[in-house]
Each structure stands twice: as structure tokens, then as C-alpha cells.
Amino acid sequence: MKEKIMNSLQRFSKAMFIPVLILPIVGVLIAVSNIFTNVRLLELLPFLNHPFIQDFFAVLSKALVSILSNLGLIFCVGLTVGLAQKKRSEAGFTAVLSFLIFIYSMNKFMEIKDMLLKNIPLSGTGQTLVLGVQILDMGIFLGLMLGIVTAYIHNRFCEIEFNNALQIYGGSRFVFIVLIPVVVILSVCLTYLWPFVQHGILSLGQFINHSGGVGIFLYGMLERILIPTGLHHLVYTPFLYSPLGGVVEINGTVLEGARNIYYAEMADPTILHLSPTVIWDARGISKMFGLLGACLAMYQTAKPKNRAKVKAILVPAAFASLIAGVTEPIEFTFLFVAPILFIVHAMLSGLSMVVLNLLDIRAIGPNGIIDFLLFNLPLGIEKTDWPYYILVGLVFFVLYYLIFKFLIIKLNLKTLGRESSGQDTKLYSKNDYKEKQQKRTDHQPNDDIDAKLIVTLLGGPDNIENVDNCYTRLRLIIRDVAVVDEDNLKLQTGASAVIKKGNNVQVVYGLKINAVRRAVDAHLINIPTTN
Template sequence: MKERIMGSMQAFSKAMFIPVLILPIAGILIALGNVFTNQKLIDIFPFLDNPVTTGLGMILSGSLVSILGNLGLIFCVGLTVGLAKKEKSVAGFTALLGYLVFVNAMNKFMELNGLLLKEDALQGTGQTLILGIQILDMGVFLGIILGIVTAYIHNKFIDTEFKGAAQIYGGSRFVFIVLIPVVILLAVALTYTWPFFQHGINGLGTIIHRSGNFGLFMYGALERLLIPTGLHHLVYTPFLYTSLGGVQEVGGHVFEGARNIYYAEIADPSVTRLSKSVIWDARGISKMFGLLGACLAMYHTARPENKAKVKAILIPAAFTSFVAGVTEPIEFSFMFVAPLLFVVHAVLSGLSFVVLSILDVRAIGPNGMIDFLLFNLPLGIAKTSWPMYILVGLVFFGIYYVTFRFLITKLNFKTIGREDHGKETKLYSKKEYREKKNQGKGEKLQNNSELAKIIIDALGKAENINTVTNCYTRLRLTLKNPELVNESILRNDTGASGIIVKGQNVHVVYGLRVTSIRKAVDQYLGRKEND
């Protein structure tokens, strides 16, 4: 039972990537639109004062903010696609149809029972307009619920076939036939039950916000501590996209969730100071500064004869963390050889949120320096206090460095470059990986097909692999027999920086190259994306 629950949670976490990872693109374009319409920047750069760039800025901001008002639909389709085991495109189309049926069914049921309020006074009433249709305000939870329900029905009935004249109603058509009564009954049930859930969610949000800095600390620490399980996305996603992260009126519209509020506020020129809710999305201190201090500490504590290799390994990993916010290659370099360092890392990450809150900093950098520059600099110091964010980051760089160096030397942790003689490091640069793989063979890898074969063999051969997907940095698989996994080959021969086995779920960490690796594995297995 425990393994089934963990497997379901990991599948859900994995599916959340589809809607969650696309939303920052909208945020970056909204920020770009803000650059073209920011009067302070126009005063500094007069060439921006023209109808082409200002018009483009207004179009970018105005059009993409609309995405924030339709997160329910985005999460419904995205989750369904992520959770569907086959024919994912059909599942996404079915989810769209189910969403439309649900919204209209709830509206008609509320209308028949006299539950609809006046449309011109919905703010704060628990009702809202979705696609121009008035229903209960369920926010992103509507998309999550319908996404899970649609994916379950799709997976259960997609292979249903009939004979004779009824055969045209099999497959995806039968899925939709089953889905219609389910979503209608769900709309009726949620009309009466959702207000109680909403009251509970609002109460939880109140408790979290009233807990102040302690709540921020726990949030930041848990978001790091759950990385080995792959469930850390379930910590920050509710705060970024639901009322747990705050509720704010911006430009006459009410937005829920730290990131939604932030995107709305940077698109509204009348906002002179960002709301404090943005701190829930200020995860960049440990990514841009803290882990750089940890890397420097590991380099300085490495054996003298290993420092050249350690430098070649850590510099690319540190650069990726600083620029793009991808931290797992660094974290997995000490997570298992020195778990205490990982706990310290989580604690310091939580403390960074507290410090930003105390200093009333409103800048964010969730995915590294690129995001930090795009989101904060155009808004100005008054709106974000971004120089203080940099200062806090430099302080944490020093704290990480001193703490890691002290613990590594005091407790003799076998971090990169400190391994016992005869043992190799567990994180490889691309050059070292190729050199190691080619020893004794006299030839280089010609393409990813050879790498895919090594990975598949190390996972217990093709027949042991049930499913293959990936997130931002991990190859995520479900295996028939996880005991067949050869972790040594995955680490030493394919450059994996970490392997996590939880029941039948196996995660292999490859960093930013994971997408190309996943495609190579799929191609070698002869599988298509929808298989």
C-alpha cells in the first residue's frame, strides 16, 4: 500500500510538470512587456519611446495575463496529458471537452436552484466567471480535480472496443461517453461540498500566514528535503498557484497564488510596490549563491591531486545552478555521501526565506540569475528591493562556504575529490564521461543510441521497463523489478549524478541533458511519445 501511494504521488508530481513548467514562459514574456512599457526605462533609453515597442509591450502583457485567469483549464489539460498512459493527445482533447461540460453543468444547476449571485458583484462571494460562465470559484483546484478524474477514466476505458455498428463508439469516444455523466454529477456534488473545502483551504492559508517566519522556514526547508523523493514540486506548487500563497486584487481582478499575483502586478503599471506574497517564490538564494559556496568549499577541501578534476566537474554544475536554477547535480554530489550536509542545505534554504521576509525584500529569482535579471531589474529598486536580495545572497554564499568547509573537514565527509584512493567521484563532466567510456575500446560514442543501450541494460534490459518519462533534470521510470538496476554503471558509464529507487519508481538524475537522453531511450526501445 505504501509503495502504491508513493507511486501515485510521484506520478502526480511528474504530471504537474506539464502545466507548471510552461507558466514561467508566460511570466518572462509579461516581464518583457513590462520592459517595453516601463516609463523609467523609457526615460533612460529614449529609443523605447515609439509605438512599435510600447504597443508590443502592451500586447504581451495584456494577452499573457489572461493565462492566469484560466489556470483551471491549463492544469486540467496538462495533468490529464501527464497522467494518461497512452494516447496522450486524445486524453488532452477529452479533458478540454470535460472541462467545458463541467463548467456549463455547474452553471445550469446553480441557476436552476437559484444559487447564482449578481454578476456585477462577485468579488469575495466565492463565485467567479470562468470562460465567461458564472460558477463557484475553485481556482486551480478545479483543473487538478478534473485532470485526475479525466485521466483515470481515460486510462480505464481507452482500450474498450465494441463490435458491429457500435464499434464507432469505442476507444476515445467511449471515454467521453463515460466522462459526461461523471463530470455532471461531480458538478452537482461540488456545488454543495466545495464551499466547505474552500473554507478549510482558506483556514489553512490563514494558519500558514499567521505562522509568519516559521511557516516560511518550514516551506523552504521542506522544498529541499523532499528532492530525493521527487515530491518537492508538491510543496511549492500550491503556494505559487492557489490561495495558500495569498489572495490579492490587481487591476480590478482577484488573483490567487504567489506567482500569479506577481505576474499580474508586474504587468500593472499602477503597482508601485510588489506584495509580500512574492516571498513564497524567492527560492533563488540557495540556487544562485548558497550552492556556489558549497561548491567552493568542496573544491578547497578536495585532495590536492584531485583538484583539477574537481574543478572540471563543479564549475559546469555551479554555473548551471547559478544561471538556470538547476541544483540537483550539485545536491546529489553530497546528498548520499554526507546526508548531514543536505540537511544543513535545507535548513539554510529555509532561513533564506525568513531573512528576505524580515528585510521586506520583494525580489524573486526562482530559476537562477536569468529569471532574476528579467523579472526584477526592469521593475526598479522601489518595487522590488533587488540590491538587498543580492546582498542577502552574498551573505548566504559565505555562510554555506564556512559551514560546508567546517563540516567536511571536521567529519571527514567523502565529498567530490575526497574519496578513498581507488574510488572515483560520482559526478562526471561530459569530457570525463566520454574518456572513461572509451577506455580500452579505442573509439568514441557515435550517438545517443549507444548511450541509450547502456542505460537500458543497466536498468535490467528493455523487458524490465514499463514506462519512461522525464522532468527537468531526471529520467523517471517505472520498472517491473527495480532490483535489477545497476547503479554503478548508471553513475560511472552514463554520467548520472544520482539514482533514486522508491518501490517500482526509479529516478536517474542527468541534469539539463535529460530530454535528449529520454528521446534516445524512447527511440532505442521503439516507443513513441504516446505509448
């Protein structure tokens, strides 16, 4: 039962990554729009104050904000597609239909029961407009619930076919037929139940936001320590996009979630200081500064004869963490050889957020220095206190360096360059790629990716039930995990780690993961299987 629950949570977390992956792009483009319409920048560069430029970025910002205003629909479709086992495009289309049926059903039922509020602003009343339809304000939870329900029914009935005259009602059309009464009944039930759930969520959010440093520390630590399980998305997503991350009224509009509040406050020049809820998105200290200190400690504690090799491995990984916020290659480097370092890293990550909160620093850098520059510099020092964020980051760089160096030497931890004879711990380097190219027998779509070898080391195409990926990991459902060749996946294909949990296998490839996924998909399509 425990394994089934864990597998379900991992599938849910992996599916959530589809909509979550889009939202940072939205944030970056909103930040860019804010830069080009910033009053201070226009004073320095008056040529930007051209009607065409200003109108373009005003339209861009408004268009992107519409995504944040319809997160329920986005999560519904994204989660359905992610959880669908077959016919994903049809599942996504069905999700849109179920969402529309739900909001119009709830609206009509509330109208019949005279529950709709009239002639008053809806902000803060528990009701809102979704695609222009007035219903209970369920936020992303509506999308999560409908996504799960739609995906479950789709997976169960999408391959049912009928004969003769009823043939037209088979497959995805039968899924839609089943969904109609289910969604209508669900909308009626939630009309009565959701106000109680809503009250509970708001109360929990208020408790968490008033728990001070304890709550922030636990959030920051859990967001890191759950990385190996792939469940860390379940920690930060509710805080960024639901009332758990705060509820703030801006210009008569009630906004929920740290990320949504931040975007609104970023675009409003009359707000001089960002809300305390922004702290839930302040995950950049460990990424931009802390892990760089850890890399320096691992380099300096390596055996002198191995330092050149260790440097070649750590510099690209540290650069990826600094620039793009991709931390997993570094984290997995010491996770499997010295788990205590990973625990210390998670605790320091939580501590860094507590320090930012105590010093009232509202700058953020969730995905590396590029995000940091785009989000904070245009808002100015008064609004974000970004120079103090950098100062705190430098302090944590030193802390990481000193603590990691002390632990590595004191406990004689076998980090990079300190391995016993015959052992090798690596991320990925040019030597790995050269060795891999020499052993290749078939030309692959990507010159440095041997998809045939990867599939073979995973037990062959017949052993692979499902292939997916996130930022840095190839996520697979494997029939027989015992035949997965973990050592050679790392030695021959450039994987920095292989994680096994039940039938779920995650192979960490870092920033080249999209190319790996495409190569593996292309190879599996061209190989007949006995699935």
C-alpha cells in the same frame, strides 16, 4: 500500502510538471514585456517608444496573462496527459471536453437553483467567470480534480472495444461516454460542497501566511528536502497558484497565489511595493549564492592531488545553478555521500527565505540569475529592494562555505576529492564523455548519449514500463528494480545519481536530460519488445 501511496504521489507530482514547466516561460515573457514598456527604460531609450513596439508587447503581455487566468483548464489537460498511460493525445482532447462539460453543467445547475450572483462584481464573492461562464471559483483545484478523474477513467476504459455496429463507440469515445454522467454529477455535488472546501482553504492560507518565520522556514526547507522523492512540486505549486499563497485584490480583481499576485503587481506601475506573498516564490538565494559556497567548500577540502579534477566537475554544475537554477547535480553530489550536508542545505534554504521576509525584501530569483535580472531590475529598487537581496545572498554564500567546510573537515565527510581509495564520486565531465564514446558500439541520435547502453543498464527494453523526465531526471517505472545497474549508469553514462523507490527509478543527468530522453525514446521505438 505505503509504497502504493508513495508511487501514486510520485506519478501525480511528475504529471503536474507538465503544466508547471510552461508557467515560468510565461513569467519570463511577461517580464520581458514589462521591460520594454517600462517608463524608466523609455526615458533612457526613447526609440523604443514606437507605437509598433509598444503595441506588440502590450498584445504579448495580454495574451500571456490569459494563461494565468485559465490555470484550471491548463492543469486539467496537463495533468490528464501526464497521468495517462496510453493514448495521451486522445486523453488531452477528452480533458478539454470534460472541463467544458463541468463548467456549463455547474453554471446551469446554479442557475436552476438561483445561486448565481447577478449585477454585482464577482471579485471576492466565491464565484468567477471561467471561459466566460459563471461558476464557483475553484482555481487550479478544478483542474487538478478533473485531471485526476479524466485520467483515471481514460486509463480504465480507453482500450475497451465493441463489435459490429457498436464498434464506433469503443476506445476514447467510450471514455467520453462514461465521463459525461460522472462529470455532471461531480459538478452538482461540488456546487454544494465546494463553498465549505473554499472556506477551509482560505482559512488555512490565512493561517500559513500569518505564521511568520515558522511557516516560511518549513516551506523553504520542505521544498528542498523533498527533492529526492520528486514530491517537491506538491509543496510549491499550491503556494504559487492557489489561495494558500495569498489572496490580494488589485484594481478590483481578486488574485490568488504568490506567482499570480506577483505578475499582476509587476505590471501595475501604481503599486510601489510588492505583496508579502511574493516571499513564497523567493527560492533563489540557495541556488544563486548558497550552493556556490558549498562548491567552494568541497573544492578547498578536496585532496590537493584531486583538486583539478574536482574543479572541472564543480564549475559546470555551479554555473548551471547560478544561471538556470538547476541545483540537483550539486545536491545529489553530497546527498548520497554525506546526507547531513543535504539536510543542512535544506535548512539554510528555508532560513534564507525567513531573512528576506524579516528584512521585507520582495525580490525573487526562482530559476537563477537570468530570472532575477528579468523580474527585478525593471521594477526598480523601491519596489523590490533587489540590491539587498544580493547582499543577503552574499552573506549566505559565506555561511554555506563556512558551515560546509567545517562539517566536511570535522566529520571527515567523503565529498568530491576526498573519497577512499577505489571510490569515485562525480557529476559529469569531458573525461566521462570520452570514456563513453570509446565504449560505444552503435551510433546514436545524439553524439554523446549512448541510449542502447542506458536501456541495457536499466535491465533492457522489456524491463521498462514507462519513460518520462523533468528538468534534470529521467523518470522511469521499472518492472524489476534489482537488475538496474546503478554503478555503471553513473560511471558509463554520465548520470550523477540513481534513485530507487519501489518500481520508480530516477536517473539524474542534469541539463542534457531532454537529449537523453529523446535518445532513449528513439531507441525503444526501434527495438521490438515482449511487453
